[in-house]
Amino acid sequence: MPIIVQKYGGTSVGTVERIQAVADRVVRAREDGNDVVVVVSAMGHTTDELLAMASEIAVAPDPRELDMLLTAGERIAMSLLGIAINARGCRAASYTGSQAGIMTDTQHGSARIVEIRPKRIFEALEGGSVVVLAGFQGLSLSQYEITTLGRGGSDLTAVAMASAIGAGVCEIYTDVTGVYTTDPRIEPRARKLDVVSYDEMLELAAAGANVLQSRSVEYARRTGVRLHVRSSFEDEVGTWIQEAEEPMEGVLISGVALDTDEAKVTLERVPDRPGVAATVFKAIADDAISIDMIVQNVSHAGATDLSFTAPRADLPRVHGVMERLVKEIGADSYTIDDDIAKLSLVGAGMKNHPGVAADMFDSLAGEGINIEMISTSPIRISCVIRAADGERAVRVVHGRFSLDESGSSPEIPTG
Amino acid sequence: MPIIVQKYGGTSVGTVERIQAVADRVVRAREDGNDVVVVVSAMGHTTDELLAMASEIAVAPDPRELDMLLTAGERIAMSLLGIAINARGCRAASYTGSQAGIMTDTQHGSARIVEIRPKRIFEALEGGSVVVLAGFQGLSLSQYEITTLGRGGSDLTAVAMASAIGAGVCEIYTDVTGVYTTDPRIEPRARKLDVVSYDEMLELAAAGANVLQSRSVEYARRTGVRLHVRSSFEDEVGTWIQEAEEPMEGVLISGVALDTDEAKVTLERVPDRPGVAATVFKAIADDAISIDMIVQNVSHAGATDLSFTAPRADLPRVHGVMERLVKEIGADSYTIDDDIAKLSLVGAGMKNHPGVAADMFDSLAGEGINIEMISTSPIRISCVIRAADGERAVRVVHGRFSLDESGSSPEIPTG
Numbered sequence: 127m128p129i130i131v132q133k134y135g136g137t138s139v140g141t142v143e144r145i146q147a148v149a150d151r152v153v154r155a156r157e158d159g160n161d162v163v164v165v166v167s168a169m170g171h172t173t174d175e176l177l178a179m180a181s182e183i184a185v186a187p188d189p190r191e192l193d194m195l196l197t198a199g200e201r202i203a204m205s206l207l208g209i210a211i212n213a214r215g216c217r218a219a220s221y222t223g224s225q226a227g228i229m230t231d232t233q234h235g236s237a238r239i240v241e242i243r244p245k246r247i248f249e250a251l252e253g254g255s256v257v258v259l260a261g262f263q264g265l266s267l268s269q270y271e272i273t274t275l276g277r278g279g280s281d282l283t284a285v286a287m288a289s290a291i292g293a294g295v296c297e298i299y300t301d302v303t304g305v306y307t308t309d310p311r312i313e314p315r316a317r318k319l320d321v322v323s324y325d326e327m328l329e330l331a332a333a334g335a336n337v338l339q340s341r342s343v344e345y346a347r348r349t350g351v352r353l354h355v356r357s358s359f360e361d362e363v364g365t366w367i368q369e370a371e372e373p374m375e376g377v378l379i380s381g382v383a384l385d386t387d388e389a390k391v392t393l394e395r396v397p398d399r400p401g402v403a404a405t406v407f408k409a410i411a412d413d414a415i416s417i418d419m420i421v422q423n424v425s426h427a428g429a430t431d432l433s434f435t436a437p438r439a440d441l442p443r444v445h446g447v448m449e450r451l452v453k454e455i456g457a458d459s460y461t462i463d464d465d466i467a468k469l470s471l472v473g474a475g476m477k478n479h480p481g482v483a484a485d486m487f488d489s490l491a492g493e494g495i496n497i498e499m500i501s502t503s504p505i506r507i508s509c510v511i512r513a514a515d516g517e518r519a520v521r522v523v524h525g526r527f528s529l530d531e532s533g534s535s536p537e538i539p540t541g
Numbered sequence: 542m543p544i545i546v547q548k549y550g551g552t553s554v555g556t557v558e559r560i561q562a563v564a565d566r567v568v569r570a571r572e573d574g575n576d577v578v579v580v581v582s583a584m585g586h587t588t589d590e591l592l593a594m595a596s597e598i599a600v601a602p603d604p605r606e607l608d609m610l611l612t613a614g615e616r617i618a619m620s621l622l623g624i625a626i627n628a629r630g631c632r633a634a635s636y637t638g639s640q641a642g643i644m645t646d647t648q649h650g651s652a653r654i655v656e657i658r659p660k661r662i663f664e665a666l667e668g669g670s671v672v673v674l675a676g677f678q679g680l681s682l683s684q685y686e687i688t689t690l691g692r693g694g695s696d697l698t699a700v701a702m703a704s705a706i707g708a709g710v711c712e713i714y715t716d717v718t719g720v721y722t723t724d725p726r727i728e729p730r731a732r733k734l735d736v737v738s739y740d741e742m743l744e745l746a747a748a749g750a751n752v753l754q755s756r757s758v759e760y761a762r763r764t765g766v767r768l769h770v771r772s773s774f775e776d777e778v779g780t781w782i783q784e785a786e787e788p789m790e791g792v793l794i795s796g797v798a799l800d801t802d803e804a805k806v807t808l809e810r811v812p813d814r815p816g817v818a819a820t821v822f823k824a825i826a827d828d829a830i831s832i833d834m835i836v837q838n839v840s841h842a843g844a845t846d847l848s849f850t851a852p853r854a855d856l857p858r859v860h861g862v863m864e865r866l867v868k869e870i871g872a873d874s875y876t877i878d879d880d881i882a883k884l885s886l887v888g889a890g891m892k893n894h895p896g897v898a899a900d901m902f903d904s905l906a907g908e909g910i911n912i913e914m915i916s917t918s919p920i921r922i923s924c925v926i927r928a929a930d931g932e933r934a935v936r937v938v939h940g941r942f943s944l945d946e947s948g949s950s951p952e953i954p955t956g
Binding site for chain 1: 561600610634
């Protein structure tokens with residue numbers, strides 16, 4: 127019997143009524159002749175509410191205890207869903223991450239999966255049960271302690287379990303109907319994509335698209351699990367995420383993403399000598415600040431400016447690191463600009479079409495939008511622009527590459 | 542280092558502020574030089590709220606899933622307490638019933654403890670940690686499924702763990718300051734008892750005193766664990782429950798209990814032939830109705846009336862059983878009277894003083910209170926009376942046996 131893994135996020139199981147609707151969908155998949163494993167997140171805002179209680183008790187809650195606390199959220203959601211499926215006359219049993227053999231390292235709060243031992247899951251499926259599995263959680267291999275996988279970890283649980291039990295597909299149910307060429311709230315003519323490659327989805331996720339957590343896309347790519355992102359409220363087909371097929375004529379760009387959660391950090395007049403960049407970025411990495419774009423201009427009079435983008439949430443730590451670095455490397459000073467947006471164009475086809483970047487810049491220039499930083503990968507071009515220009519920039523680039531036209535993108539002019 | 546087990550009920554950990562207060566008390570016990578194991582119930586009404594969601598989803602929720610759901614309640618309470626204790630600079634780690642090796646049978650919702658394997662608890666104590674332990678829950682020995690021990694099961698967890706790890710005392714923290722000669726809300730002159738024997742406490746629990754669950758008292762008696770019932774809001778010494786000492790002169794009666802949750806059921810004109818009573822009570826037991834007093838009068842013209850008391854909550858099932866039984870055994874009919882109260886006098890000393898019963902009946906007669914049923918054990922006398930007479934009856938009997946006078950009860954007249 128084919129195995130399907132379905133993952134439902136917190137919104138999809140946010141109320142008793144929605145849990146009933148999820149149960150209906152699960153039973154339908156079962157009656158269609160599949161073995162079904164359902165991965166659930168905690169209901170609605172449960173995780174935030176538990177976190178709030180912990181923060182009220184302690185400024186820095188003990189990480190082991192915090193993981194013990196947060197895992198109660200998925201436990202509630204999964205057992206309620208188990209009750210709902212059983213009530214429909216379809217046998218179901220729920221399992222915690224620990225029971226399902228999701229073995230991790232010991233990093234509480236952001237544990238990495240090191241092994242899956244799905245013995246009980248196989249037994250349950252062979253016994254004719256639907257399996258309901260708690261997302262986000264695991265058991266540390268060396269200490270048998272309860273761990274959590276970090277925000278968005280339920281996606282990772284679903285992908286990893288799908289890979290471990292050889293599921294044909296991992297369906298990610300969410301509150302949107304799929305992956306779009308851009309955010310439909312900014313550009314109403316955004317078009318749902320039928321298929322995106324793993325690489326494109328990774329670039330879109332890094333560029334600020336919130337549909338899927340990067341770690342789970344990376345895991346899917348490495349293990350070859352096909353993902354199907356779709357809505358838990360509607361029946362229509364969503365977006366498939368899978369290995370890129372042979373490039374088809376004309377299919378070049380998959381989407382435009384806007385990230386407004388970053389800030390631009392600049393170290394001014396950094397001495398231009400070997401080892402300085404290494405010193406800077408090691409200090410940043412040591413503080414677990416995840417930076418994205420890095421730009422260094424040519425040197426004038428033995429010094430250069432060094433800029434990068436970092437999440438605004440990390441700014442308090444960025445300040446600390448920068449103050450130390452200015453003294454250590456002998457730079458003039460540093461500035462932080464949090465009034466920026468990062469606009470990214472992603473598409474597997476662009477690597478063979480050097481004109482794409484020029485065309486993107488031209489469309490922005492035509493609107494009088496200034497580009498402050500640029501970085502590129504083989505399938506992504508990102509520009510830092512003023513925050514106020516963000517949504518207008520999305521619409522002009524989306525239109526220039528004709529992403530709203532149905533079917534595949536047209537051939538790109540190479541001007 | 543001596544080991545203390547402390548158990549806190551749902552009211553004691555009902556809010557974040559109360560959890561902070563419990564943490565203070567735990568840290569104090571630790572600083573006094575004890576190894577401490579803290580057993581907690583779910584916060585406030587959490588269990589009822591989880592049950593309500595389950596009932597909204599299904600009329601008869603799957604028992605395995607329901608246990609999975611309910612155990613989330615203790616998980617939240619224990620990890621928050623673990624966070625609070627750690628925040629005070631005192632190392633603490635929380636453990637689920639499963640992690641603590643509380644092994645049970647497979648009866649979901651009312652599992653029995655069959656074995657305790659406290660390996661991780663000993664390791665944690667030896668490592669210098671305070672142990673926070675989830676009450677109410679365990680793991681089935683044969684199937685490794687999560688189970689719960691039934692209402693009040695956290696008391697049982699505390700007593701069983703105290704016995705398994707050789708704790709000198711098991712402190713039961715609650716919202717009253719100890720065990721009283723009767724309910725102080727009925728008789729303000731009720732006196733707190735310093736010591737009660739296991740047997741007396743069992744009779745008091747069976748007679749309707751709600752301080753402690755009978756199963757945990759029974760477990761404590763069998764394993765010799767001393768219990769100390771006390772308030773989590775005040776510091777005063779509470780009531781010790783332990784093996785009866787040699788009877789002291791004059792210490793006869795420990796308390797008066799009133800149970801208003803029962804109804805009287807009477808099968809009328811039951812044929813007086815061998816095996817009828819067995820048929821009746823087997824049918825009742827098969828429906829898991831727990832009955833208390835049983836009275837059968839002498840036979841007249843080959844038939845007799847058979848009465849017993851049963852919890853009002855069980856009345857829907859009682860009706861079903863009685864209707865079947867009337868036909869099966871050829872009785873005339875049955876009646877149910879739910880306007881009664883059960884008044885009980887409990888005291889280890891009364892077994893050597895036959896006058897106690899007569900004195901109790903006399904005091905009730907003096908107030909014009911009619912006695913409808915009587916049953917006795919060596920240390921308890923129970924009477925069924927009209928519900929409306931209940932509180933007056935408590936006060937008159939409490940006064941007659943001078944339970945409100947400080948110190949031990951006086952010699953009982955044998956009149």
